[in-house]
Structure formats: C-alpha cells, structure tokens
Amino acid sequence: MPEVAVRKADWKVDLETFEGPLDLLLHLIKKKNLDIYDIPIAEITSEYLRHVEYIKSLNLDNAGEFLLMASYLMKIKSQMLLPVEEEPEEDLTAQEMKQNLIERLIEYKKYKEVSCYFREKEEIFSDVFALREYPVKEFGESVEATLFDLIDAFKNLVENAAEEVKDIITEEISVEDKIRYILGLLQKKKQLILGDIVERKKSVMDLIVTLLAVLDLARSHQIKIKQPFKFSDIIIEKN
C-alpha cells in the first residue's frame, strides 16, 4: 500500500496510520493529552474536523465513516448548547451520546492495544517454519453446508435440467445403486462436486435419486458435505 501523507504548515496527517474515525479520535486525545473518560467535546470536535477536511479532500474510500463521526460529534456539541429541560424524551441526551462515544473509544482502544501483542508474536513466529500442507486452491475454506444449501443446489440443478423434464423416465434407478455409484467415485477421487455426479444424466428422477443417496450417505456418516463459500459448488468428501 502506498503511504499517503499530507503536509500543511506544522502538522501532518499520516493516513496510513488511521484505521478509522475512532483511531483518529484516540490519536487526538493522546496528542492533546485529554482525559478519555471526560472528553472535552468542543475541543475534540474542532480538532477532528480539521483533520477530516484533509481526509475528505483525498477522496478516500472510508471518508464517509470519518464524516459520520464528524456529524455525531457536532450533534453532541450542539445538543450540549441546548437548555437541558427541553430535551425530547425519545432522543438520547448529549451526556448519553458522549458516554456512548467514550465507551466505544475505550472498547476500541483495548483491541488496538492488544493488537501489539499479536504483532510481536507475528514478528517472532514469522521466522519459525514448519512443514505445512498448503490448501487446495480450488476449494479454499470450507463451511459445513446445511440441508437447505443442499436442497437449494438441487433446485438449481433441476431448473437447469428443465428441458429434459418432459421426457418420461422409464429407467429405474434405485437409491442403493446410486449410493454404490457415489462410493465408487469416491474410491477414485477424494472430493466430488455435487454438480458433476448428476450432470451426466440430466433427468429429474436421477437428480432426486442422487439427492436421496447423498443424504443417506451423509446420514450414515459415510460422506461429508461441504460448501466452500456461499452459492458455490457443493463438495462431497469421504468421511
């Protein structure tokens, strides 16, 4: 990532280092030596806005998030100027909004600080090497697919097979045959893609029998059914 730095007069915004509006606020609190438990809203708002002006002018992807915080700060600031007794009941008071912000800042600060721990461990263990099995590229991260994912996938296949639907199926395919067929394929290949097992015979009956066979195999724990990511192919593995 290229480093973006803006210089103006005596101060500098190093955008690389700000992960977001909360991070910028923490930076300002630290820089100005402010009390995080009782942030002076007026002071922090004007300081924050000065920085955000530059972020805005740079057309950053997350400029919107910085602006959202700016408007939140200004809302607190303006509410604080209103007479207290006129507070509408459904809205948060300025004090409550400020308290929410403080809590978010403290919460975020914890994770920011603890990330130093992970950075140090990374530093050490990036120099430690061990034998590793590299993930099979095509399949990537797997998620256990639910029954509904499976049914959805079948629905898609049936829809794709629509043209063949009119044919009357005379051939009887039993679920047991299909189970044997799938297990046979799994002898040869570690992983099967659901679409591949049914595509060779695009008949609805075959699809249904295959679905039943796959479900039966999963039920008896002979296979595992996975879906690497949403809407992707369903993968069948031997258990």
Added chain:
Amino acid sequence: MNNIKNVVECLLYVSSSPLSLKKLVEIIQEAEEEEILSSIDELREEYDRADKPVFIQKVAGGWRMATKNRYAKWIKRLYSGEMVHRLSQAALETLAIIAYRQPVTTQEVDQIRGVSSGGVLKGLLEKKLIKIAGRKETLGRPILYRTTDEFLEYFGLESISDIPPLEEMGIGNDVQELINERVEKEN
C-alpha cells in the same frame, strides 16, 4: 527395536500439521499416554539443548517440528517471492476482535472498529486465519466468524485461551511494557 521416542520424532517430522496427544495415542498403539508424553519432553529437551536447527514447538493444541528463528534468513531466501507479508494494522485489529469475541459477525466487528471490515475479513478468510462458523440466528442470519488452527500456528499460540486478558488493555499507558513482558515470558 524401535523405541517410542523415535516413533514420536518420526511422526512429528513428517506431519504437516501439529499432532495432538490424542492423535499420537491413536497412532502409537504400542505405548501408553504417559510414555508418549515423556518422549515428547525428552525430545524437546534434546532439541533445545543440542545445537540443532529445529525444535519441538507446542502449538495449536499439539506438537510439531519447526525451525529455530536464527535460520529464518536462509529459509526466506529459499522461498523468496512466496513469503507471506506481515498483516496490516487493520487485519491485526480485526483478528484481535474476532479472537476475543468469537463467534462474531461482520456487523459486530464493524461496530467496534468504526469502519467497514468486509474487505479485511475476506483477506483473513483467504489466509485461513479465520473461518466461517455458521450463521447467527438473528435478522438476516449474518455469517459468524471464528479463528482457525492456522491462526494459532501463525502467532505461535498453544490455544486460544493463551491470548492476554482483554481487561488488562485500555486502562493505562504501560500496556506496551506489559505485552513485552508477556511475550518474553512465553518464549
């Protein structure tokens, strides 16, 4: 006669992921759990003591053989171009949030960070440092994320309970010191 220690050493040598005690007990039917454990201890001592380039690392709920830090220079030359770069600050923060709050949704991570984390999460998924752990049964059934064993391996952690308590964070300025002490003690 093969002694158990040699068997353990071989297994650790060839395994592509850390071997748990359960797995070792399962494989080495000829020995009791205690014997396997003491073999591991002996091996760890031997590798630590002698001027060996590898050591027995306890990580991600098991043991594996790994190279010692001081040989990293040459290994990096061997794999030049394929080496993993350091994680970005955004990635580290996001990982930290997931590590402490798992299982966690994108929205929860976004809420804490104050920025959208979709891209960062995708990168972490690709690096296998996090995984999808189902869906939260709330409106929209958002995806839940968890850290993986690869996460533990990446940071050299034995288990997820090894990460420092979050309550110690965010209260003072001496956190860096605290962390340094902790990291030193762990290694």
